[in-house]
Amino acid sequence: MTFENNFINHSKEYIFLDNDILSNQRKKIFKKIIQKNYDKKNNESLKNITISDLSKFNYFYKPIQEKSQVSLIDDFNYEIKVVNGICKNYEDDNIEIRNLTSLDFKSFLNQDNSNVDDIIIDFNKIFLNSGFFFNIKSNTKLHIRLIHDTSDNFTIFQNNFINFKKKSEVQLEDHFNLTNNSINNINYNISIEEYAVIKHNIFQNFANSNKLYLTSNTVCEKNSSYNQNTYNFSDGFVRNFHHAYLNGEFSNASLYGCFFLKNKNVCSNKTNIIHNAENCVSDQTYKGILNDYSKANYYSNTFVSENAQKTEGYQLSKGILLTDNCSFFSKPELKIFADDVKCSHGSTIGPVDESALYYLRSRGISKNEAMKMIISSFIEEDLQNLDKDIAEKISNNLSDYLNCLVK
Amino acid sequence: MIFLNINNLNVSIEGKKILNDFNITINEGEVHALMGPNGSGKSTLANVLAGNEDYEVNSGKVIFKDVDLLDLNIEERAQKGLFLAFQYPVEIPGVNITPFLHASINSKLKNEKKPEIDNLSFTKLLRKNAEELGISSDMLKRSINTGFSGGEKKRYEILQMSILNPEFAVFDETDSGLDVDALRIVTEGINKFKNPKNSFLIITHYQKLLEYIHPDYVHVMRNGKIVKSGDISLATEIEASGYQNF
Amino acid sequence: MDTKTSQTLDKYAQDKYKYGFVTDIESNRPKKGLDEDIITFISQKKNEPKWMLTWRLDCYKKWLKMSDPQWANLKFPEIDYQDIYYYSAPKGFEEKPKDLSEVDPKLIETYNKLGIPLEEQKVLAGVAVDAVFDSVSVATTYKGELEKLGIVFCSISEAVQKHPELVKKYLGSVIPPGDHSFSALNSAVFTDGSFVYVPENVKCPMELSTYFRINAEETGQFERTLIIADKGSYVSYLEGCTAPQRDTNQLHAANVELIALEDAEIKYSTVQNWYPGDEDGKGGIYNFVTKRGLCKGKNSKISWTQVETGSAITWKYPSCILKGDNSIGEFYSVAITNNFQQADTGTKMTHIGKNTRSKIISKGISLGHSQNTYRGNVSFLRKADKARNYTQCDSLLVGNKCGAHTIPYIDSKNNSAIVEHEASTSKINEGQLYYCRQRGLSHEEAVSLIVNGFCKQVLQELPMEFAVEAQKLVSISLEGSVG
Numbered sequence A: 001m002t003f004e005n006n007f008i009n010h011s012k013e014y015i016f017l018d019n020d021i022l023s024n025q026r027k028k029i030f031k032k033i034i035q036k037n038y039d040k041k042n043n044e045s046l047k048n049i050t051i052s053d054l055s056k057f058n059y060f061y062k063p064i065q066e067k068s069q070v071s072l073i074d075d076f077n078y079e080i081k082v083v084n085g086i087c088k089n090y091e092d093d094n095i096e097i098r099n100l101t102s103l104d105f106k107s108f109l110n111q112d113n114s115n116v117d118d119i120i121i122d123f124n125k126i127f128l129n130s131g132f133f134f135n136i137k138s139n140t141k142l143h144i145r146l147i148h149d150t151s152d153n154f155t156i157f158q159n160n161f162i163n164f165k166k167k168s169e170v171q172l173e174d175h176f177n178l179t180n181n182s183i184n185n186i187n188y189n190i191s192i193e194e195y196a197v198i199k200h201n202i203f204q205n206f207a208n209s210n211k212l213y214l215t216s217n218t219v220c221e222k223n224s225s226y227n228q229n230t231y232n233f234s235d236g237f238v239r240n241f242h243h244a245y246l247n248g249e250f251s252n253a254s255l256y257g258c259f260f261l262k263n264k265n266v267c268s269n270k271t272n273i274i275h276n277a278e279n280c281v282s283d284q285t286y287k288g289i290l291n292d293y294s295k296a297n298y299y300s301n302t303f304v305s306e307n308a309q310k311t312e313g314y315q316l317s318k319g320i321l322l323t324d325n326c327s328f329f330s331k332p333e334l335k336i337f338a339d340d341v342k343c344s345h346g347s348t349i350g351p352v353d354e355s356a357l358y359y360l361r362s363r364g365i366s367k368n369e370a371m372k373m374i375i376s377s378f379i380e381e382d383l384q385n386l387d388k389d390i391a392e393k394i395s396n397n398l399s400d401y402l403n404c405l406v407k
Numbered sequence B: 001m002i003f004l005n006i007n008n009l010n011v012s013i014e015g016k017k018i019l020n021d022f023n024i025t026i027n028e029g030e031v032h033a034l035m036g037p038n039g040s041g042k043s044t045l046a047n048v049l050a051g052n053e054d055y056e057v058n059s060g061k062v063i064f065k066d067v068d069l070l071d072l073n074i075e076e077r078a079q080k081g082l083f084l085a086f087q088y089p090v091e092i093p094g095v096n097i098t099p100f101l102h103a104s105i106n107s108k109l110k111n112e113k114k115p116e117i118d119n120l121s122f123t124k125l126l127r128k129n130a131e132e133l134g135i136s137s138d139m140l141k142r143s144i145n146t147g148f149s150g151g152e153k154k155r156y157e158i159l160q161m162s163i164l165n166p167e168f169a170v171f172d173e174t175d176s177g178l179d180v181d182a183l184r185i186v187t188e189g190i191n192k193f194k195n196p197k198n199s200f201l202i203i204t205h206y207q208k209l210l211e212y213i214h215p216d217y218v219h220v221m222r223n224g225k226i227v228k229s230g231d232i233s234l235a236t237e238i239e240a241s242g243y244q245n246f
Numbered sequence C: 001m002d003t004k005t006s007q008t009l010d011k012y013a014q015d016k017y018k019y020g021f022v023t024d025i026e027s028n029r030p031k032k033g034l035d036e037d038i039i040t041f042i043s044q045k046k047n048e049p050k051w052m053l054t055w056r057l058d059c060y061k062k063w064l065k066m067s068d069p070q071w072a073n074l075k076f077p078e079i080d081y082q083d084i085y086y087y088s089a090p091k092g093f094e095e096k097p098k099d100l101s102e103v104d105p106k107l108i109e110t111y112n113k114l115g116i117p118l119e120e121q122k123v124l125a126g127v128a129v130d131a132v133f134d135s136v137s138v139a140t141t142y143k144g145e146l147e148k149l150g151i152v153f154c155s156i157s158e159a160v161q162k163h164p165e166l167v168k169k170y171l172g173s174v175i176p177p178g179d180h181s182f183s184a185l186n187s188a189v190f191t192d193g194s195f196v197y198v199p200e201n202v203k204c205p206m207e208l209s210t211y212f213r214i215n216a217e218e219t220g221q222f223e224r225t226l227i228i229a230d231k232g233s234y235v236s237y238l239e240g241c242t243a244p245q246r247d248t249n250q251l252h253a254a255n256v257e258l259i260a261l262e263d264a265e266i267k268y269s270t271v272q273n274w275y276p277g278d279e280d281g282k283g284g285i286y287n288f289v290t291k292r293g294l295c296k297g298k299n300s301k302i303s304w305t306q307v308e309t310g311s312a313i314t315w316k317y318p319s320c321i322l323k324g325d326n327s328i329g330e331f332y333s334v335a336i337t338n339n340f341q342q343a344d345t346g347t348k349m350t351h352i353g354k355n356t357r358s359k360i361i362s363k364g365i366s367l368g369h370s371q372n373t374y375r376g377n378v379s380f381l382r383k384a385d386k387a388r389n390y391t392q393c394d395s396l397l398v399g400n401k402c403g404a405h406t407i408p409y410i411d412s413k414n415n416s417a418i419v420e421h422e423a424s425t426s427k428i429n430e431g432q433l434y435y436c437r438q439r440g441l442s443h444e445e446a447v448s449l450i451v452n453g454f455c456k457q458v459l460q461e462l463p464m465e466f467a468v469e470a471q472k473l474v475s476i477s478l479e480g481s482v483g
């Protein structure tokens, strides 16, 4: 199915169809893509993406509401199941959950702060067929487990909004339960109010036939904190693009990620932190292990605007290439317009540290075991900051990955 | 001539008051020791004397060699003969001590309307003084303070003092972080340099240093002001029972 | 920013360009603009053989189809290629003068003012100089000594006549004319530049130096340099540049190609001090330079050192293609921008051969309203087993109206290759300033000293013979801090 056919034939499935502003926007973006009015070569949003995947995909979408659910494990512990982008409307003292369609259109437009310079987001805007809206109330302390359940062959274009109100303290987990042949283009707009402290763990592990394009745009207000950890063990294609805007003084954001690739896995990553206020701290760290014929890229960017004095911004990327056939591209950028800053980035790409390998083997550890030990130590320190159950889950996935390595 | 007189000095940093009506008088040729618990404001005093712009002088007067010290900027004070041996000397990568100190001494000589010292004589002087302080010629080739141990940094400060020949030197915990041998070398350096024309303010935590350098006066500082002054016996008292009696 | 810092900044901003004088000399130039006639005119002026003209015209045709590269972080009005003179020679230079007695004394005086004496009795000790004035090479010193060793050091026009086989073989072999629009343009209209050939196993005993000077108004300078180091040879080359102070922008689009054969080493140093424009950003040179070295043979080495202080706009990425096994590429750079200068500079290290190594040390200093970008590309191709790169790029910001940007591209397709990249951006350290001032140095001296220390790793790579000269050229931007 071509892009044009999809656009015309499936228009009934899109949401906010009757709105003039949005339908004009859709048409405009559609035109831009059809006329190829974008730079194909230097476009970060297209790196390691097969354009034909985008222009010719099988669009299939039917909203199913009944399976979605919100369960309370205890007073502060929620499990929310989003089925094909649809969730149950729900409200209590801590949280308000709505489907996007029940949100009035104006607040939708106001809160949408997604990057316009991204073709994946362009697609999201055109085909938008689902989404939800969470409102986490002030002063709450919650743990939210969010399960994205996409049925076989479904194509999801989802735009989500999460508002963390003042002084809320939340640990949010994203799990992706994808079975076969699904395309998931998911965009998050996250807003974090004053003094809110948010930890966001994203866990990706699904089969080869699925594709996930996950984008987030997070705005941090005064004294707030956002800490994102992404773990990608997927066989299917993953694109992780995460942006954070430090708009209030003394806020901080960290975007961490790890990916473990094998076979012909492809993974595209980008983190981008924009300092718009004084006294903010940011950190971007991605680590990747690449095996077999896998391929990855990582763009990172620290932007410090003129008035963001006393900024600290750090970046680090590390890639380990296990075979001769994998490849890793990284582009760590610093764009600095204020003078009172401390910014740095470090980046290394290479094989497993030979001297460490040698050392371990000289102590009688087999080469395979030694490899495993070195690779696990690569992310060990990151696991220490995580809750026990998620750390355990990651450890298990890691040992599965390492066992594949050895054979 | 008034050598050094500090009168009701009040200083704050980021709105927090640190020096509280601080007073002291130091005459030509005197050695004063300033002791006090951590956070009592000793380094603050040293930095205010040197002209550090982070500190805000709220009120008070500092007269040094008959001029109002507070009217001068950092380098003017240094050129006038004030030297601060830093508690934590900063590393300056890529900058070698020879051109640095040469420029430094010439700025002072120029200020005093004396002829500048040429490169060759300066290098000789530097080598000689370094040798006396047990500083190897290898260390002279490295960048200022870069990769130095704590003790090496302190010796480097004394070396600079011996070259610049200041009338008034402030030592901010120059003894901390030194082992016995280093302490001996440093104090020998100071003693050798001492003469009836110059004066010292020695900030220290421990009595040990004062066994090597005999101060004329010992002051105890707490909460931003001097609470007691006396002679060396004060230091012995502190050594025995700490600061709680002050 | 405290008041002292801003005072020092103001002082920097007021520092005047010392080489901004104009030499009152009549020049010989055809009409403005670019077409096949002008190219033919240049070729005829240079008395070139037919193959050279054909090559130029081919390149011109390529250029017509290209547009200027857009990816750099630079803002400037579109260049009007029809509003530039493509050839200008001091009158009386139809033939290159045989010796200095034939050279206009005004020209010799110009070079004396720049600190580059051309008279035989005053020539710089141990340095052979080729002086290029607008479009033509004025004088080459020490020619005799070099000839004894079989080293060819002459203007590229002369090389086209006397060493056509070398020129034919290597011209455009490292920078294909179709690479981008500036390389195509240069290939079509290049007027002069230097040519060096060092024969097998010869270590060139002196520094070779070219001095570029743009004098005539509205003139573009398109020089072409070609350096070939044959097996086992060594050469060190330095390029210096100045231009008069004018309030219009002048275009400079040079191409430099280096070829190092087996076991050969080329060291190429640049002290670039083109007129940067005034405090308001008016005038100055647009410097679009393509410099690329090919480590063609095993164990060869190419090292670029640059001190960039001038030009309104700098677009420049001296690069190394590390093709021979075990070959080495190095890039050392200091880029200082002030007022409204814009620099987008860096390097590209392409590792093709096994065991190839590269090192990048870049120091950027931004002052005033300037924008300073480091752009670097390190790539390991599939066969580059055990290749290594180390990159360190540090930026210093002085004042809060300027920008410092670091944009590295790192691409590895080989799992035994190792790349390490470090970068930092910060303002000048207040603690260091305080320390220096406590020792009696003025604020300005302290800034200079610290900035100089910051650049030390790069400055120490400049050849000894040029230390004084380089210091003179850098002193304007680093007033008082070199020394």
Ligand SMILES: Nc1ncnc2c1ncn2[C@@H]1O[C@H](COP(=O)(O)OP(=O)(O)O)[C@@H](O)[C@H]1O
Pocket (backbone or CB within 6 Å): B013, B014, B018, B036, B037, B038, B039, B040, B041, B042, B043, B044, B045, B054
């Ligand atoms: N730069 C600064 N910013 C904020 N507080 C400071 C700073 N420097 C010193 N202080 C505070 O001032 C007080 C006195 O410090 P200091 O003069 O260093 O004491 P001492 O040298 O006697 O240990 C302490 O409470 C310290 O925390």
Ligand SMILES: [Mg+2]
Pocket (backbone or CB within 6 Å): B042, B043, B044, B087, B172, B173
């Ligand atoms: Mg102290």
